[in-house]
Amino acid sequence: MTVTTNAAYHTRWATIADLPALEALMKRAIDGLQAGLLSPEQIAASHAIMGLDTQLVEDGTYLIAERDGIIAGCGGWSNRATLYGGDHSTDLRDPGLLDPAHDPAKIRAMYTDPDFARQGIGRLILDGCEKAAARQGFASAELMATLSGERLYAASGYVPVEEVEAVVDGVAIPLVRMRKQL
Numbered sequence: 172m173t174v175t176t177n178a179a180y181h182t183r184w185a186t187i188a189d190l191p192a193l194e195a196l197m198k199r200a201i202d203g204l205q206a207g208l209l210s211p212e213q214i215a216a217s218h219a220i221m222g223l224d225t226q227l228v229e230d231g232t233y234l235i236a237e238r239d240g241i242i243a244g245c246g247g248w249s250n251r252a253t254l255y256g257g258d259h260s261t262d263l264r265d266p267g268l269l270d271p272a273h274d275p276a277k278i279r280a281m282y283t284d285p286d287f288a289r290q291g292i293g294r295l296i297l298d299g300c301e302k303a304a305a306r307q308g309f310a311s312a313e314l315m316a317t318l319s320g321e322r323l324y325a326a327s328g329y330v331p332v333e334e335v336e337a338v339v340d341g342v343a344i345p346l347v348r349m350r351k352q353l
Contacts, residue, residue: 180243180292182299185233187225192242193235194223196284203285208318209344216339217317222257224280226266233280234299236292244292246281248300250307253277254348255315271308275350278304278314293323305353313350324349 185193201221205214226249227233233247249269254277256263269276278300283292304312313332316324325331329349336343 179290180236180238180295182234182236182295184231185228185235185245185247187228189235189242190223190225190228193228193233193245193282196242196245197222197280197282199285200282204283204288204319205317212342213344216342217344219339220256220260220263220337220344221317222259222280224253224257224264226251226253226258226264227279232300232303234296234303236295238287242284243287243290244281244283244296246293246296246300247279248304248312249277249279250304250309251277253279254313255279255346269309271310274309275311275313276304276307276309276353278312281314281320293320294327297323297327301351301353309353311350311352313348316347316349318345318347321347321349324351327351 201217202214227247232249235242236244252265252267252269281293281296301312329351332348332350335346335348337346
């Protein structure tokens with residue numbers, strides 16, 4: 172199902188068949204878009220707390236932006252308690268369902284291929300995810316922003332709630348929990 176279209180990109184919900192391409196895109200994004208914001212050690216450690224969460228794909232809440240059949244970016248939303256982390260970061264996962272009457276939806280796993288950065292893909296995906304969460308009754312959303320994503324989220328109306336550090340093998344990775352009313 173196509174969700175939305177703009178002049179150059181269209182979006183659709185990811186399928187299991189997309190997983191290999193999504194994993195490759197995420198690796199490129201983690202390595203490429205955090206350069207200059209994090210040290211090489213922090214970027215390497217980021218792979219332990221970031222990456223693919225197949226639950227989002229299985230739930231039908233993971234959006235892909237494509238141009239000419241090439242995946243340019245991806246991101247999702249969730250009605251589950253997990254705020255961030257991939258399949259491999261089991262200590263960060265909580266599959267419990269949220270109550271839209273009082274819990275914020277979770278915006279999750281937002282990545283743009285470095286070759287497509289600064290072309291509006293993040294906003295396109297974020298908008299699609301927010302609209303889908305609102306259709307499910309959520310009045311607010313929250314996310315855990317990396318330093319490379321924080322500006323996009325702030326420009327999209329998210330406000331910082333707290334600054335945190337994820338520590339991987341003694342390497343601290345700065346993150347910012349942010350929220351928005353939908």
